[in-house]
Amino acid sequence: MGAATAIDWRALEQQLRAFLPAKAVVSKAQELLSYNCDGLTMERHQPPLAVLPESTADVAAILKLCQQLGVPFVARGSGTGLSGGALVEQPALLVITSRMRQVLSVDLANQRITVQPGVINSWVTRAVSGDGFYFAPDPSSQVACSVGGNVAENSGGVHCLKYGVTSNHVLELEVVLPDGTITTLGGPLAEMPGLDLRGVFIGSEGTLGIATSITLRILRQPEAVAVLLADFGSMEAAGEAVRAVTAAGLLPAGMEIMDNFTIRAVDSMLDQELYPVDAAAALLIELDGSGPEVEIAMQLCDGLCRQAGARQVQKATSAEDRARLWLGRKSAISALGRLYPNYYLQDGVVPRSSLPMVLAAIDQLSQKHQLPVANVFHAGDGNLHPLILYNGAELGVKDRVKALGAAILRLCVDVGGSISGEHGVGSDKRCFLDWMFDAADLETMQLVRKAFDPEQRANPGKLFPTPVGCAEAHRRSQHLELPPEVVVI
Amino acid sequence: MGAATAIDWRALEQQLRAFLPAKAVVSKAQELLSYNCDGLTMERHQPPLAVLPESTADVAAILKLCQQLGVPFVARGSGTGLSGGALVEQPALLVITSRMRQVLSVDLANQRITVQPGVINSWVTRAVSGDGFYFAPDPSSQVACSVGGNVAENSGGVHCLKYGVTSNHVLELEVVLPDGTITTLGGPLAEMPGLDLRGVFIGSEGTLGIATSITLRILRQPEAVAVLLADFGSMEAAGEAVRAVTAAGLLPAGMEIMDNFTIRAVDSMLDQELYPVDAAAALLIELDGSGPEVEIAMQLCDGLCRQAGARQVQKATSAEDRARLWLGRKSAISALGRLYPNYYLQDGVVPRSSLPMVLAAIDQLSQKHQLPVANVFHAGDGNLHPLILYNGAELGVKDRVKALGAAILRLCVDVGGSISGEHGVGSDKRCFLDWMFDAADLETMQLVRKAFDPEQRANPGKLFPTPVGCAEAHRRSQHLELPPEVVVI
Structure with a gap:
């Protein structure tokens, strides 16, 4: 990437302006400020130059020019990504697709x-x-x-x-x-x-x-949709309900769990006891399909939740009632975000069978690192979204937050899970990719990447671990102490 | 692949025997005969040497040796593939996995x-x-x-x-x-x-x-399974039933259609009128899920088939009755195979909406090429299996069969479909891959292939078109005359 340091951004801007309309090239510092981060707000980097193409021909011309001048580029959509994938960490042209909306x-x-x-x-x-x-x-x-x-x-x-x-x-x-x-x-x-x-x-x-x-x-669109909301006195009981629903051969459209921390945050923001404030876990199950099929599945889920220890089960079939049951889950992240100035959202995956054990271990890690962690997750596929809450103004807190985040992901990997379910690796988790893939596996990925991008100018530095940049993260991870009761399978 | 012509098979055999048990290396001509073709029986090539590894370590040692000596290799499982993927057309070591059965x-x-x-x-x-x-x-x-x-x-x-x-x-x-x-x-x-x-x-x-x-x-395993068999007076009516079932939001586990040619072959082989001998099409629908769900879907399908013009609808829920309805479909290929000494099974895909039109066009192509074509297909996803019947002893027939096969696949591609749904491209259809992908697309695939296999020693010559080898096939395809009523979309 030696060429990147020698890029003449002024010259590139002029060449871009030669074939793009004025509004499609963004070069003013205050305008570029809008693009200095994505959904991973912890890290900020201002891009040197940005373009907003409108067509495939625009994008092809832009990338051809980048190729000629040896300029790396980063693509950005709406900038909502949570792993820093759209961050411009190294000198690169930002290519924004927000005008390609047909x-x-x-x-x-x-x-x-x-x-x-x-x-x-x-x-x-x-x-x-x-x-x-x-x-x-x-x-x-x-x-x-x-x-x-x-x-x-x-x-x-x-x-x-x-x-x-x-x-x-x-x-x-x-x-x-x-x-x-x-x-x-x-x-x-x-x-x-x-x-x-x-x-x-x-x-x-x-x-x-x-x-x-x-x-x-x-x-x-399915003919019918139903939502069940069940609350439990323990997270284990909620986990058992998820297991029982799956074991009965049912495949809900979604199964979501919120922990007590999240429940309280939601009730507080909405100023109503949408979920019982003393519940250890709230489980939302959405079912869809033909009318009779959904009706039967709803009764079955109701029974299985109660057998697993549900204290109350609410059911909804009308769009309005369903929206009411979903409201808390949909507003969970913003409700939690109100409690602290900053949050760091993780995206680990664990085998469904180890869910209760992992949640208990995360709780212990939270106490050890002295940082609150709320849990909202896709329970059906073991995709956890632990949310670490912190105050960014506190000295040195970012390092502690990152260490806890790494510890949680290490835990996920150690039980046979993954560092990412749906948010991507980006810049945030690249140093952990080699927990999941060995050198030969990563080398094969790099060879395939180079088949598309021999000069590695597309989103440079993302996704893959870098030997130098990841040394510190690896050092930290070696000293990670897992709670002794975590059984590594 | 210049190196391949200079391979010392005797030396390779000795080196393989140094670390593999005697029975794992096959070098006798009469034993190698078993591996001279796969399910595409039209083409036969005897491999020079074969190995039967038992472990990953065996395979790694074999491929390391191939790498050192510049020897290409072809992997073979059970040899049931229908596109010639396991054919050893060029000098290559055949690696058979049939002893890796744990x-x-x-x-x-x-x-x-x-x-x-x-x-x-x-x-x-x-x-x-x-x-x-x-x-x-x-x-x-x-x-x-x-x-x-x-x-x-x-x-x-x-x-x-x-x-x-x-x-x-x-x-x-x-x-x-x-x-x-x-x-x-x-x-x-x-x-x-x-x-x-x-x-x-x-x-x-x-x-x-x-x-x-x-x-x-x-x-x-689903709690319940049901099978419906409906027969129709026209292929259009059967197609309409498939469309109606899908439009009702039902997703059967499978939907299979057999044409009249196939129905007659099956009834003749089984010596019973399993399907009405005058039916233009027989439609099999399999439904699975919870008991009540399957029951409801079965009644719905029954009604939709009758509305589309089904003459009879038979239903089965017990394993025995279901097997009886499936029997004809399961034995269709062998029943058709009895009628002529040889057959050539195609595997085209078309958008579901163009199914009736494509079947009519295949009928016209069959008449034009004077070769019988039976149709058995996965109707739900538009995956056709036209079976061209012929007598291999007839002079020049193989070229005619191949020309008809190419015409059918060209037709599939022209209506927005594919040359393969599930049988692969192999050696049989490699010359048609560029009907679906342009030069830039194929070049990207080749670059990715080379990331895994820079010397292209893995299954050489398969899957991708070769400029020289495919010239004849392309020449033929240019002269293809589609029936005028085929609307190219």
Whole structure:
């Protein structure tokens, strides 16, 4: 990346202005300030220059110019990512897709829609809901995050338990490679012959190129939807309910758990006892399908929750009642965010069978590190979202927060889990990727990355561990003390 | 591949025998005869030498030796593949996984099983069925085909309509790369961070390395299963029934159609009128789920089939009755195979909406080329299996059969479909891959391939078009005359 240090940003700006309209090139410091961080607000870096293309041709011309001048680039959608994937840490051109917001085509007969990458996640459903269809992946940020960002991070959401993550819903990608070549990955059908480069691009976090047109699978709206809210006197009982529902062969659209910390924060913000304030855990189950099927599953879930020790089970089928039960979960992060000036949201995954043990261990880690941790999680697939709360003004607190975050992720990996379920690795967790993959595995990934981007100019420094930058993180992780009762399987 | 022509097979054999037991190295011509073709019986090539490793260490040692000596290799599972993927067309060592047949571990709590690649598809379900689980992908050859072969071809099956193909059911792969390095792709969880190399390996048809350990997702057996068999006076009516079932928001486990030709062949072989001999199409629908859910869906499907014009609808819920309705479909290929000495099975995919039009066009192509074509297909996902029947002893017939096969696949691609749904490209369809991908797309695939296999020694010549070898096929395809009524969309 030696070339990057010698970039003449003024000259690049002029060359970009030669073929892009004035408003498409952002070079003023105060305007660039808007792009100095993404959803990982802990880290901030101001980009030297940004562009806002409107078309595939724009993106191809921009990347061709970058190739000629040896300039690295970082793609950014709506900037809602939680792992720092859109941070411009090294000198690089920021390519923002927020003006690429056209729905290009809709094919209801074959349940497909093609959009530009800047289209907002919830707009996809809006474009087809009148015809009875919807787009399944639903990240919490769905009213703000872009489809391009969803592809980069392979985003999940509440409904991914039943319907799978973004990768299961993307058919075809038009991609501009780092040298400016336009290529197509995947195709109009669910299964295409040849190497599945569509799959390798999805979740590559901007390290392989920029998607400029995305064909998504849309699903028929279910005939009926029901929501159950059950509260429990212990987290173990809530975990047992999740286990029992799964063991009964039921596949809810989503199963979400909030811990007592979160429950209290939500009730306090909403100023009502939406969830019983003394509950150790609140479990939300959403069921969808045909009317009778949902009715039967709802009765079954009710019984299984009560058997597992649920104290109350509320049920809702109308849209209004369902929204009321969901309200607390949907506002959980903002409710917790009110309690402290800052938060650091983790995204670990553990095998479902080790959920109760891991939650107990996180509680102990929280006490040891003297930092409060709230837990909100996708219980059905073991995807935890521990939220570490802190005051950024406190001296040295960021290091302590990061150490606790690393300890939680180490715990997840030690029980056979993962450092990321749906938020990506980005800059935040790159030093932990080698907890999950050995040198040979990472080398194979790097070789594939170089097939797309031989000069590694696409989102430089992200996703993969760097030997120098990660030395400190590794040193810390070696000294990590797991609670003795954590059984490593 | 210049090195390949200079291979000293005798020396290679000696070096292999130095670390492998005697029975693991096959060098006698009469023994090698068993491996001169796979399920694509039209082409035959005898390999110069074959090995039967038993462990990952064996495979790694074999590929390391191949690397040192510059020897290409072809991996083979059970040899049931239908696209010639396991053919040894160029001088190469055949690596057969049929002695790697151990189930390595079962983790019911997390619904995972790890097997060696030679394990037979149906053995996976057998290993976990006592505990109420099963493995969803079910190719027709499931009592013979290997899991390693399923991974190579990304195999499908009847139940893939609801449950997805092999790629949706593989979590982790231990892979030996062409240089003998052992690496891990994917991981124990459904979603892993980093580049999805698991996905790119699955369906790569042996061109990236050899999988030596495969961790599969297992599903809970459904509480209830029902089968409907409906027969129709026209193929259009059967197609309308499939459309109506889908439009009602139902997702059957499978939807299969047989045409009149197939119906007659089946009835004749079974010597009973299992399906009405004058039916233009027989539609099989399998439903699974909870008892009441299946009951409701079955009544709904019954009504929709009758509305679409079904003449009779038979229903079955007991295992015995279901097997009776399935019998004809399961024996369709062998029933058709009895009528002529040879057959050539195609595997095209078309958008579901164009199914009736494509079937009419295939009928016209069959008449024009004067070769009978039977149609059996996965109607729910538009995956056609046209079976061209011929007598291999007839002079010049193979060229005519291939020309008709190419015409059918060209038709599929022209309506926005694919040359392969689940059988792979292999040697049989490599010249048609560029109907679906342009030069830039194929170049990106080749770059990724070279990241795994820089010398292209893994399954040489397969999957990708070769400029010289495909010239003739392309010349033929340019002269293809589509029936005028085929609307190209």
